[in-house]
Amino acid sequence: MSGTLYLVGTPIGNLGDFSPRAVETLAAVDFIAAEDTRVTLRLLNHFEIKKPMLSYYEHNKRARGGEILRRLEAGENCALVSDAGMPSISDPGEDMAALCAMHGIPVTVVPGPCAAITALTLSALPAGRFCFEGFLSTAKKSRREHLAALVGEERTMIFYEAPHKLRATLADLRVQFGDDRAIVLARELTKLHEQVQRMTLAEANKYYEENNPRGEYVLLLAGSPPAVKEPAAGDMEQARALVTGYMEQGIPRVEAVKRAAKEAGVPRAELYKATL
Numbered sequence: 203m204s205g206t207l208y209l210v211g212t213p214i215g216n217l218g219d220f221s222p223r224a225v226e227t228l229a230a231v232d233f234i235a236a237e238d239t240r241v242t243l244r245l246l247n248h249f250e251i252k253k254p255m256l257s258y259y260e261h262n263k264r265a266r267g268g269e270i271l272r273r274l275e276a277g278e279n280c281a282l283v284s285d286a287g288m289p290s291i292s293d294p295g296e297d298m299a300a301l302c303a304m305h306g307i308p309v310t311v312v313p314g315p316c317a318a319i320t321a322l323t324l325s326a327l328p329a330g331r332f333c334f335e336g337f338l339s340t341a342k343k344s345r346r347e348h349l350a351a352l353v354g355e356e357r358t359m360i361f362y363e364a365p366h367k368l369r370a371t372l373a374d375l376r377v378q379f380g381d382d383r384a385i386v387l388a389r390e391l392t393k394l395h396e397q398v399q400r401m402t403l404a405e406a407n408k409y410y411e412e413n414n415p416r417g418e419y420v421l422l423l424a425g426s427p428p429a430v431k432e433p434a435a436g437d438m439e440q441a442r443a444l445v446t447g448y449m450e451q452g453i454p455r456v457e458a459v460k461r462a463a464k465e466a467g468v469p470r471a472e473l474y475k476a477t478l
């Protein structure tokens with residue numbers, strides 16, 4: 203019987219966020235695949251776990267993926283962790299999960315903190331619909347294309363950024379989305395110096411021209427206001443017919459317009475004018 207791959211979330215700054223189930227899982231598996239074994243060793247030492255590790259990161263994931271797969275097929279259980287947060291989210295993990303899924307190896311998850319979701323929760327921006335955009339490319343062209351594709355995006359957009367690239371990113375966001383768009387900078391989440399800055403893009407650019415970016419950042423950009431839909435000529439015709447029908451039933455014009463505008467999805471004031 204084959205073993206199981208456990209995708210285990212690790213703290214993004216506060217070791218108190220490591221769940222008892224995560225500790226049990228790391229203690230129970232046969233080996234751990236870690237993005238950086240030195241970083242994970244500190245976590246293991248803190249929780250007094252001794253476990254064989256191998257490194258699994260962006261540049262060895264092909265070869266290592268095959269090796270891990272063979273061990274899972276032979277019946278060993280493996281926990282996969284990244285340096286911080288959830289595996290697969292701008293971190294190694296998705297390829298290993300896909301490889302296991304392809305070969306019928308059971309995959310399960312021990313969820314932990316994720317900087318994107320932690321920041322969104324704290325941001326006070328609309329969280330009902332959002333999109334995760336990860337890191338912007340460092341290559342100018344694909345970076346510009348990425349941002350251009352987001353013009354008109356109505357959902358809250360979440361980006362990861364390294365401190366030394368923050369100024370350039372804020373400048374590019376301002377060019378693409380304008381001075382007045384709201385941005386939230388969530389810094390050092392769950393750590394001693396956790397900070398949330400709610401600003402416009404113009405204010406954020408000015409602030410970071412005068413202050414050095416420090417620590418880890420998640421950027422949350424407010425979505426664009428919903429586009430006002432021009433009612434099609436047909437919709438207005440349909441709405442007028444509805445008004446006529448309601449008024450013939452004895453319903454007063456104001457109420458008839460209100461109902462018809464809602465049903466046909468046209469602006470009430472415009473419909474009222476059109477029926478006079």
Ligand code: SAM
Nearest residue numbers: 214287288291293316317362363390391418419
């Ligand atoms: N897999 C991780 C997760 O689930 O959040 C993300 C890993 S990604 C390589 C690292 C980026 O996540 C950082 O550059 C930063 O943008 C964000 N990040 C991680 N920890 C953070 C923290 N404590 N506060 C703010 N941002 C953080």
